[in-house]
Amino acid sequence: MEMMDWWVSMPKVELHAHLNGSVRNSTLLIILIPSFDFLHFHLLAFELREDLTKFELYYRELAKELGEKGIIVFSEVEHVILKNDRSLTEVFKLFDLIHILTTDHATVTRITKEVVEDFAAENVVYLELRTTPKRNDSRGMSKRSYMEAVIEGLRKVDVFDIDFASTKNGLEEKGKSGQMIDDCVGFSRTKIYVRLLLSIDRRETLAAAMETVKLALEMKDLGVVGIDLSGNPKVGEWITFLPALRFAREQGLRVTLHCGEVPNQEEIHAMLDFLPERIGHACCLEEDAWRKLKNSKIPAQVPHNLSSWSGESFVVWASGLGLHITPEIDSCNNLGLMGNAGLLLSIIFNFAADLYNTNHPLILCTDDTGVFSTSLSKEYAIAATAFGLGKKEMFQLARTAVEYSFVEEQVASKLKDLFDLLDKSLAYND
Numbered sequence: 001m002e003m004m005d006w007w008v009s010m011p012k013v014e015l016h017a018h019l020n021g022s023v024r025n026s027t028l029l030i031i032l033i034p035s036f037d038f039l040h041f042h043l044l045a046f047e048l049r050e051d052l053t054k055f056e057l058y059y060r061e062l063a064k065e066l067g068e069k070g071i072i073v074f075s076e077v078e079h080v081i082l083k084n085d086r087s088l089t090e091v092f093k094l095f096d097l098i099h100i101l102t103t104d105h106a107t108v109t110r111i112t113k114e115v116v117e118d119f120a121a122e123n124v125v126y127l128e129l130r131t132t133p134k135r136n137d138s139r140g141m142s143k144r145s146y147m148e149a150v151i152e153g154l155r156k157v158d159v160f161d162i163d164f165a166s167t168k169n170g171l172e173e174k175g176k177s178g179q180m181i182d183d184c185v186g187f188s189r190t191k192i193y194v195r196l197l198l199s200i201d202r203r204e205t206l207a208a209a210m211e212t213v214k215l216a217l218e219m220k221d222l223g224v225v226g227i228d229l230s231g232n233p234k235v236g237e238w239i240t241f242l243p244a245l246r247f248a249r250e251q252g253l254r255v256t257l258h259c260g261e262v263p264n265q266e267e268i269h270a271m272l273d274f275l276p277e278r279i280g281h282a283c284c285l286e287e288d289a290w291r292k293l294k295n296s297k298i299p300a301q302v303p304h305n306l307s308s309w310s311g312e313s314f315v316v317w318a319s320g321l322g323l324h325i326t327p328e329i330d331s332c333n334n335l336g337l338m339g340n341a342g343l344l345l346s347i348i349f350n351f352a353a354d355l356y357n358t359n360h361p362l363i364l365c366t367d368d369t370g371v372f373s374t375s376l377s378k379e380y381a382i383a384a385t386a387f388g389l390g391k392k393e394m395f396q397l398a399r400t401a402v403e404y405s406f407v408e409e410q411v412a413s414k415l416k417d418l419f420d421l422l423d424k425s426l427a428y429n430d
Helices: 003-009 025-032 038-050 052-069 078-082 088-101 105-121 143-155 206-218 238-250 265-274 287-296 311-320 332-357 376-387 391-404 409-423
Strands: 012-018 124-131 161-163 191-201 224-230 254-259 278-281 300-302 362-364
Touching (some): 012 362, 012 376, 105 143, 105 191, 124 409, 191 238, 224 238, 238 254, 332 376
Parallel strands (some): 300 362
């Protein structure tokens, strides 16, 4: 068995995946053009392999049409859609585009179904999918109806069995209660457990954040298990959302924060003092914040994909290592083009390896499979090489992620049993 095949076949747990950031590139292009049917898409893709000029002409016409409608300035995002190595600035530009394109109920339902099926196809047995409930008055969309469209997408998953309701009072789960055994030991894994986190966007007001928290409480029976604070880290103030996050915790919801994506040390310390159940990224912590994180034992969700790290992140970490990197560079990708890719990789891996080697709670994740052109299997392959770990150690890293999930104990127990069963059967030396 090829190594990548092994990482795909291994059961995995994904705790940090954004719905809109995990849209398939093919779906995003189809959504861009209402008349772009599936056959047309594949015919065009075939033509483009032969003649890139046709592609350029086609998108000039599309940019003109959408520009005339006042929907987007397509010329500003065309190259971003087609790239695999997006910078942080480009990532948030793409997020803005995706949010515009996915604010109708049918599209939300479609991408939810596809994202879950994509994770299930690479043997993710438990997925915490996070999304920001959106309002679009022009299309009759409220935050509640947005979430109802997400739930409908979960109901439409039919390639795999799915469990997404937290209690018996929730929607009936779709499919049969098949055995969850991974095909790397000769059986078929037939079920994925999915739970939802509702995200508060940093651009929102406190009132909007409170609306999201109250909606999460109303939908607990439908698989909502927590609240996430996310969005552009350069927008909004932490203190704005603190009352909503405190209220969520008081009402029994778990809280995870995007923390330390940019070097705002005052905010980082305030977030760590809040003691969230998990944090994501944590790539711009200076020495005192780093000590606070490690002393707190707050589980950290770590993406390894280079595209998810901004140039500012590397400046902070390089300084801590006694290295100098020019801060004007926009992204790690641009830095890499200047011959520093090996240096940057070592900075990332030193950060994550330090957590791993000190037994700090650590979870590998994708963040946004579509935007960053990655997969959880790919992230595990990268981490194995970076940490110098074998299959057994990486398997145990996947298993421990169950401990840091927000899922109810009954399901957590089932997932642990699955990993324990497979641990006795896997051929680690193949």
